[in-house]
Amino acid sequence: MLNRAVLVGRLTADPILRYTQGGTAVGTFTLAIDRRMTNQNGEKETDFIPVVVWGKTAEASSKYLAKGRQAAVDGRIQVRSYENNEGQRVRVTEVVAEQVQFLGGNNGQQNSNGQAGKPPANDNPFASDGKPIDISDDDLPF
Structure with a gap:
Protein backbone atom coordinates (compact mmCIF):
# COMPACT_ATOMS: atom_id res chain seq x y z
CA MET A 1 0.00 0.00 0.00
CA LEU A 2 1.14 3.51 -0.74
CA ASN A 3 -0.14 6.76 0.74
CA ARG A 4 2.13 9.64 -0.19
CA ALA A 5 1.41 13.33 -0.79
CA VAL A 6 3.95 15.85 -2.06
CA LEU A 7 2.75 19.46 -2.17
CA VAL A 8 4.24 22.85 -2.99
CA GLY A 9 2.15 25.93 -2.29
CA ARG A 10 1.78 29.12 -0.31
CA LEU A 11 0.41 29.44 3.20
CA THR A 12 -3.01 31.08 3.40
CA ALA A 13 -2.39 32.26 6.99
CA ASP A 14 0.26 32.02 9.69
CA PRO A 15 0.62 28.49 11.13
CA ILE A 16 -1.24 27.72 14.35
CA LEU A 17 0.83 25.98 17.02
CA ARG A 18 -0.77 24.09 19.91
CA TYR A 19 0.37 21.46 22.38
CA THR A 20 -1.34 18.23 23.36
CA GLN A 21 -2.00 17.48 27.04
CA GLY A 22 1.16 15.38 26.91
CA GLY A 23 3.21 18.37 25.72
CA THR A 24 3.65 17.32 22.07
CA ALA A 25 3.64 20.22 19.60
CA VAL A 26 1.06 20.10 16.81
CA GLY A 27 0.84 22.72 14.11
CA THR A 28 -1.71 23.35 11.40
CA PHE A 29 -1.69 25.47 8.29
CA THR A 30 -3.33 25.52 4.87
CA LEU A 31 -1.48 25.48 1.56
CA ALA A 32 -2.98 27.20 -1.50
CA ILE A 33 -1.99 25.29 -4.63
CA ASP A 34 -2.91 26.43 -8.14
CA ARG A 35 -4.12 23.76 -10.53
CA ARG A 36 -2.27 23.40 -13.83
CA MET A 37 -5.44 23.39 -15.91
CA THR A 38 -7.81 26.32 -16.29
CA ASN A 39 -11.58 26.17 -15.89
CA GLN A 40 -14.13 26.88 -18.64
CA ASN A 41 -13.64 30.63 -18.15
CA GLY A 42 -9.87 30.34 -18.67
CA GLU A 43 -9.14 31.00 -14.98
CA LYS A 44 -6.84 28.91 -12.82
CA GLU A 45 -8.50 27.28 -9.85
CA THR A 46 -6.84 26.85 -6.49
CA ASP A 47 -7.02 23.99 -4.02
CA PHE A 48 -6.70 24.74 -0.31
CA ILE A 49 -5.10 21.76 1.42
CA PRO A 50 -5.05 21.53 5.25
CA VAL A 51 -1.72 20.31 6.67
CA VAL A 52 -0.95 18.94 10.15
CA VAL A 53 2.63 18.94 11.47
CA TRP A 54 3.89 17.30 14.67
CA GLY A 55 6.82 17.71 17.08
CA LYS A 56 9.92 19.78 16.29
CA THR A 57 8.76 20.24 12.70
CA ALA A 58 5.58 21.90 14.02
CA GLU A 59 7.60 24.27 16.18
CA ALA A 60 9.99 25.14 13.33
CA SER A 61 7.08 25.66 10.93
CA SER A 62 5.42 28.02 13.38
CA LYS A 63 8.66 29.95 13.83
CA TYR A 64 9.78 30.25 10.20
CA LEU A 65 6.63 30.11 8.06
CA ALA A 66 4.09 32.88 7.61
CA LYS A 67 1.13 33.80 5.45
CA GLY A 68 2.17 33.96 1.79
CA ARG A 69 5.42 32.05 2.34
CA GLN A 70 6.04 29.13 -0.01
CA ALA A 71 6.55 25.66 1.46
CA ALA A 72 6.97 22.08 0.25
CA VAL A 73 5.30 19.31 2.24
CA GLY A 104 12.15 31.22 -0.60
CA GLY A 105 14.52 33.32 1.46
CA ASN A 106 13.80 35.32 4.55
CA ASN A 107 17.09 37.24 4.56
CA GLY A 108 17.41 36.62 8.32
CA GLN A 109 14.84 39.31 9.06
CA GLN A 110 12.97 39.41 12.32
CA ASN A 111 9.49 40.75 12.78
CA SER A 112 8.21 42.85 15.67
CA ASN A 113 7.75 39.64 17.71
CA GLY A 114 11.41 38.77 17.17
CA GLN A 115 10.57 35.75 15.01
CA ALA A 116 12.84 35.14 12.05
CA GLY A 117 11.25 34.38 8.72
CA LYS A 118 8.20 36.56 9.20
CA PRO A 119 9.05 39.96 7.68
CA PRO A 120 7.13 43.02 8.79
CA ALA A 121 3.96 43.73 6.83
CA ASN A 122 5.37 47.06 5.58
CA ASP A 123 8.53 45.42 4.16
CA ASN A 124 7.06 45.07 0.65
CA PRO A 125 9.09 47.24 -1.75
CA PHE A 126 6.22 47.10 -4.26
CA ALA A 127 3.52 48.25 -1.84
CA SER A 128 1.87 51.50 -2.87
CA ASP A 129 2.05 54.32 -0.38
CA GLY A 130 0.12 56.63 -2.72
CA LYS A 131 3.18 58.61 -3.82
CA PRO A 132 4.42 58.56 -7.42
CA ILE A 133 7.52 56.48 -8.09
CA ASP A 134 10.44 58.50 -9.43
CA ILE A 135 12.45 56.32 -11.85
CA SER A 136 14.63 57.76 -14.56
CA ASP A 137 14.58 56.26 -18.06
CA ASP A 138 18.26 55.36 -17.60
CA ASP A 139 17.32 52.96 -14.80
CA LEU A 140 14.88 50.95 -16.92
CA PRO A 141 16.26 47.78 -18.53
CA PHE A 142 14.26 48.25 -21.75
Missing part, protein backbone atom coordinates in the same frame (compact mmCIF):
# COMPACT_ATOMS: atom_id res chain seq x y z
CA ASP A 74 5.99 15.58 2.05
CA GLY A 75 3.54 13.42 3.96
CA ARG A 76 0.47 11.22 3.85
CA ILE A 77 -3.24 11.81 3.38
CA GLN A 78 -5.39 11.15 6.42
CA VAL A 79 -9.18 11.03 6.71
CA ARG A 80 -10.68 11.29 10.17
CA SER A 81 -14.11 12.01 11.56
CA TYR A 82 -15.52 13.47 14.74
CA GLU A 83 -18.84 14.59 16.17
CA ASN A 84 -19.29 18.38 16.35
CA ASN A 85 -21.20 20.38 18.99
CA GLU A 86 -24.47 19.95 17.06
CA GLY A 87 -24.09 16.17 17.14
CA GLN A 88 -23.30 15.92 13.42
CA ARG A 89 -20.58 13.64 12.07
CA VAL A 90 -17.83 15.68 10.36
CA ARG A 91 -15.23 14.13 8.02
CA VAL A 92 -11.86 15.83 7.63
CA THR A 93 -9.28 15.10 4.94
CA GLU A 94 -5.82 16.51 5.61
CA VAL A 95 -2.15 15.91 4.88
CA VAL A 96 -0.03 14.81 7.84
CA ALA A 97 3.42 16.19 7.08
CA GLU A 98 6.51 14.11 7.65
CA GLN A 99 8.82 16.77 6.20
CA VAL A 100 8.36 20.49 5.55
CA GLN A 101 10.78 22.50 3.42
CA PHE A 102 10.72 26.28 3.83
CA LEU A 103 11.06 27.71 0.32
Whole structure:
Protein backbone atom coordinates (compact mmCIF):
# COMPACT_ATOMS: atom_id res chain seq x y z
CA MET A 1 0.00 0.00 0.00
CA LEU A 2 1.14 3.51 -0.74
CA ASN A 3 -0.14 6.76 0.74
CA ARG A 4 2.13 9.64 -0.19
CA ALA A 5 1.41 13.33 -0.79
CA VAL A 6 3.95 15.85 -2.06
CA LEU A 7 2.75 19.46 -2.17
CA VAL A 8 4.24 22.85 -2.99
CA GLY A 9 2.15 25.93 -2.29
CA ARG A 10 1.78 29.12 -0.31
CA LEU A 11 0.41 29.44 3.20
CA THR A 12 -3.01 31.08 3.40
CA ALA A 13 -2.39 32.26 6.99
CA ASP A 14 0.26 32.02 9.69
CA PRO A 15 0.62 28.49 11.13
CA ILE A 16 -1.24 27.72 14.35
CA LEU A 17 0.83 25.98 17.02
CA ARG A 18 -0.77 24.09 19.91
CA TYR A 19 0.37 21.46 22.38
CA THR A 20 -1.34 18.23 23.36
CA GLN A 21 -2.00 17.48 27.04
CA GLY A 22 1.16 15.38 26.91
CA GLY A 23 3.21 18.37 25.72
CA THR A 24 3.65 17.32 22.07
CA ALA A 25 3.64 20.22 19.60
CA VAL A 26 1.06 20.10 16.81
CA GLY A 27 0.84 22.72 14.11
CA THR A 28 -1.71 23.35 11.40
CA PHE A 29 -1.69 25.47 8.29
CA THR A 30 -3.33 25.52 4.87
CA LEU A 31 -1.48 25.48 1.56
CA ALA A 32 -2.98 27.20 -1.50
CA ILE A 33 -1.99 25.29 -4.63
CA ASP A 34 -2.91 26.43 -8.14
CA ARG A 35 -4.12 23.76 -10.53
CA ARG A 36 -2.27 23.40 -13.83
CA MET A 37 -5.44 23.39 -15.91
CA THR A 38 -7.81 26.32 -16.29
CA ASN A 39 -11.58 26.17 -15.89
CA GLN A 40 -14.13 26.88 -18.64
CA ASN A 41 -13.64 30.63 -18.15
CA GLY A 42 -9.87 30.34 -18.67
CA GLU A 43 -9.14 31.00 -14.98
CA LYS A 44 -6.84 28.91 -12.82
CA GLU A 45 -8.50 27.28 -9.85
CA THR A 46 -6.84 26.85 -6.49
CA ASP A 47 -7.02 23.99 -4.02
CA PHE A 48 -6.70 24.74 -0.31
CA ILE A 49 -5.10 21.76 1.42
CA PRO A 50 -5.05 21.53 5.25
CA VAL A 51 -1.72 20.31 6.67
CA VAL A 52 -0.95 18.94 10.15
CA VAL A 53 2.63 18.94 11.47
CA TRP A 54 3.89 17.30 14.67
CA GLY A 55 6.82 17.71 17.08
CA LYS A 56 9.92 19.78 16.29
CA THR A 57 8.76 20.24 12.70
CA ALA A 58 5.58 21.90 14.02
CA GLU A 59 7.60 24.27 16.18
CA ALA A 60 9.99 25.14 13.33
CA SER A 61 7.08 25.66 10.93
CA SER A 62 5.42 28.02 13.38
CA LYS A 63 8.66 29.95 13.83
CA TYR A 64 9.78 30.25 10.20
CA LEU A 65 6.63 30.11 8.06
CA ALA A 66 4.09 32.88 7.61
CA LYS A 67 1.13 33.80 5.45
CA GLY A 68 2.17 33.96 1.79
CA ARG A 69 5.42 32.05 2.34
CA GLN A 70 6.04 29.13 -0.01
CA ALA A 71 6.55 25.66 1.46
CA ALA A 72 6.97 22.08 0.25
CA VAL A 73 5.30 19.31 2.24
CA ASP A 74 5.99 15.58 2.05
CA GLY A 75 3.54 13.42 3.96
CA ARG A 76 0.47 11.22 3.85
CA ILE A 77 -3.24 11.81 3.38
CA GLN A 78 -5.39 11.15 6.42
CA VAL A 79 -9.18 11.03 6.71
CA ARG A 80 -10.68 11.29 10.17
CA SER A 81 -14.11 12.01 11.56
CA TYR A 82 -15.52 13.47 14.74
CA GLU A 83 -18.84 14.59 16.17
CA ASN A 84 -19.29 18.38 16.35
CA ASN A 85 -21.20 20.38 18.99
CA GLU A 86 -24.47 19.95 17.06
CA GLY A 87 -24.09 16.17 17.14
CA GLN A 88 -23.30 15.92 13.42
CA ARG A 89 -20.58 13.64 12.07
CA VAL A 90 -17.83 15.68 10.36
CA ARG A 91 -15.23 14.13 8.02
CA VAL A 92 -11.86 15.83 7.63
CA THR A 93 -9.28 15.10 4.94
CA GLU A 94 -5.82 16.51 5.61
CA VAL A 95 -2.15 15.91 4.88
CA VAL A 96 -0.03 14.81 7.84
CA ALA A 97 3.42 16.19 7.08
CA GLU A 98 6.51 14.11 7.65
CA GLN A 99 8.82 16.77 6.20
CA VAL A 100 8.36 20.49 5.55
CA GLN A 101 10.78 22.50 3.42
CA PHE A 102 10.72 26.28 3.83
CA LEU A 103 11.06 27.71 0.32
CA GLY A 104 12.15 31.22 -0.60
CA GLY A 105 14.52 33.32 1.46
CA ASN A 106 13.80 35.32 4.55
CA ASN A 107 17.09 37.24 4.56
CA GLY A 108 17.41 36.62 8.32
CA GLN A 109 14.84 39.31 9.06
CA GLN A 110 12.97 39.41 12.32
CA ASN A 111 9.49 40.75 12.78
CA SER A 112 8.21 42.85 15.67
CA ASN A 113 7.75 39.64 17.71
CA GLY A 114 11.41 38.77 17.17
CA GLN A 115 10.57 35.75 15.01
CA ALA A 116 12.84 35.14 12.05
CA GLY A 117 11.25 34.38 8.72
CA LYS A 118 8.20 36.56 9.20
CA PRO A 119 9.05 39.96 7.68
CA PRO A 120 7.13 43.02 8.79
CA ALA A 121 3.96 43.73 6.83
CA ASN A 122 5.37 47.06 5.58
CA ASP A 123 8.53 45.42 4.16
CA ASN A 124 7.06 45.07 0.65
CA PRO A 125 9.09 47.24 -1.75
CA PHE A 126 6.22 47.10 -4.26
CA ALA A 127 3.52 48.25 -1.84
CA SER A 128 1.87 51.50 -2.87
CA ASP A 129 2.05 54.32 -0.38
CA GLY A 130 0.12 56.63 -2.72
CA LYS A 131 3.18 58.61 -3.82
CA PRO A 132 4.42 58.56 -7.42
CA ILE A 133 7.52 56.48 -8.09
CA ASP A 134 10.44 58.50 -9.43
CA ILE A 135 12.45 56.32 -11.85
CA SER A 136 14.63 57.76 -14.56
CA ASP A 137 14.58 56.26 -18.06
CA ASP A 138 18.26 55.36 -17.60
CA ASP A 139 17.32 52.96 -14.80
CA LEU A 140 14.88 50.95 -16.92
CA PRO A 141 16.26 47.78 -18.53
CA PHE A 142 14.26 48.25 -21.75
